[in-house]
Amino acid sequence: MDNLILRMENMVKTFPGTVANRDVSLDVREGEIHCLLGENGAGKTVLMSTLYGLYQPDSGEIYYKGKQVEIRSPKDAIHHRIGMVHQHFMLVPTLTVVENLILGQYSSWKVLNDLDQVSADIKKLGDDFGLQIDPGELVSQLSVGEQQRVEILKALYHGVDLLILDEPTAVLTPQETVQLLTFLRDLVDKGLTIIFITHKLDEVMQVSDRVTVLRDGKNVATLDTAVTNPRELARLMVGRDVLMEIPERHGNPGAVVLSVRNLVVKDERGLTAVDNISFDVREQEVVGLAGVSGNGQSELALALAGLAPVVAGEINLNGTAVQNLTPREVSKLGLTHVPEDRHKMAIIMPFSVADNYIMHDYRDKPYARRGLLDFRKIRSHSSELSVKYDVRLATVDSPISSLSGGNQQKVVVAREISRKPRLLLVNQPTRGIDIGATEFVRQQIIEQRDAGTAVLLISTELEEILHLSDRILVIYEGKIVGEVPPDQSLIEQIGLMMAGKQIDA
Known part of the structure; x- marks a missing residue:
């Protein structure tokens, strides 16, 4: 399509023992908010970190504004006017807003001579985009929502045309979330294109024009948001139907x-x-x-x-x-x-799943007798819990580090509830x-x-x-x-x- 600003083709990225992106292709249209949706570990952040130059792909091609590009570092990405706001902010808390925004851009003499002018430029930029922040304020004195605005302002200061946001509402109040989503639409109206990484289905429906769903490192669907719904998106994310709401509560509080x-x-x-x-x-x-x-x-x-x-x-x-x-x-x-x-x-990552199951009770019967561990009973107990709580693993003797984050959490929940x-x-x-x-x-x-x-x-x-x-x-x-x-x-x-x-x- 003629209005594509980004096309990523057949992207592959592996880490030891893990394939994060499996032949993923993605296209993003100029002037849209494109949500990248998927479970934890689906490969969303890895794909965008590759686009931003934080990782190098094993294979695949990136086309930006109609030309094939190689992005080997964030500096290259910024040169191509691509910016990224990470889930965990990349700010120095002991520096001011203006110092964070110009960090790495100027030689020290230019900073000393032009700091007032740079501050004025940043204030004007913030006013133009509705991001009112005092350039002289210490980052450590800002709220989480204000720090996020600084990160966005930093990208805008670099003159980005494509802005990537990784789970931007994770640390915001509902009001701050509404303000952010409204602001993103304003940015698009001013000419930006936005890729919005999230796992929250309601945000996808509220803010995006199109959505791409990743599962197990693969692109399973790209849809116009107007023709889909949360239930379909959840099914695409997981590969099965998902209970969207907890049944009506029936608590009867006692003592x-x-x-x-x-x-x-x-x-x-x-x-x-x-x-x-x-x-x-x-x-x-x-x-x-x-x-x-x-x-x-x-x-x-x-x-x-x-x-x-x-x-x-x-x-x-x-x-x-x-x-x-x-x-x-x-x-x-x-x-x-x-x-x-x-x-x-x-959990203790190098330990086995079975070891982690009995972490509280390894001194006690039936798992220990006369100071010696009864491994048969430990394995039996661990296997029973894994079946009951649907922990997906090869064997209870596997290191817990080999499990996905969701299965690790199931082990913790199973251990605590079983007590x-x-x-x-x-x-x-x-x-x-x-x-x-x-x-x-x-x-x-x-x-x-x-x-x-x-x-x-x-x-x-x-x-x-x-x-x-x-x-x-x-x-x-x-x-x-x-x-x-x-x-x-x-x-x-x-x-x-x-x-x-x-x-x-």
């Missing part, structure tokens, strides 16, 4: 299992992260904790699990004060914990896993609730909170700023509370 009173917890820098909060979680209910990442959720979860010291306040689990107990002691009292970062806190908790603490349970594994993990949370377990669900995915929770608490800057029912009509109110806005009763 209090977890009681938190006036809790204060500091972060690693010694700053107050959890600020005098109080709440209860009862048996047979899911309490969702909603908030933008970095507002004390991580420190709260660590304190509840005995992994972080409590400065003040009380944590009672089944009537026992646990704020001064070790993680093992807290666990023995009935708390199991699915942490937010499975690689750092939940029959009184309180299930789940922090970002579906982060970084595909839609099929997400569906499974969410069903397990509801099944635990229905079996009588108290569940505290911490998630930055507001839709997840709304679908799974019986009650929702909103946290902002370490404080509980409100409690609301899980009602879709309140999504705007919840989003405002997540951003620190006071809502009148």
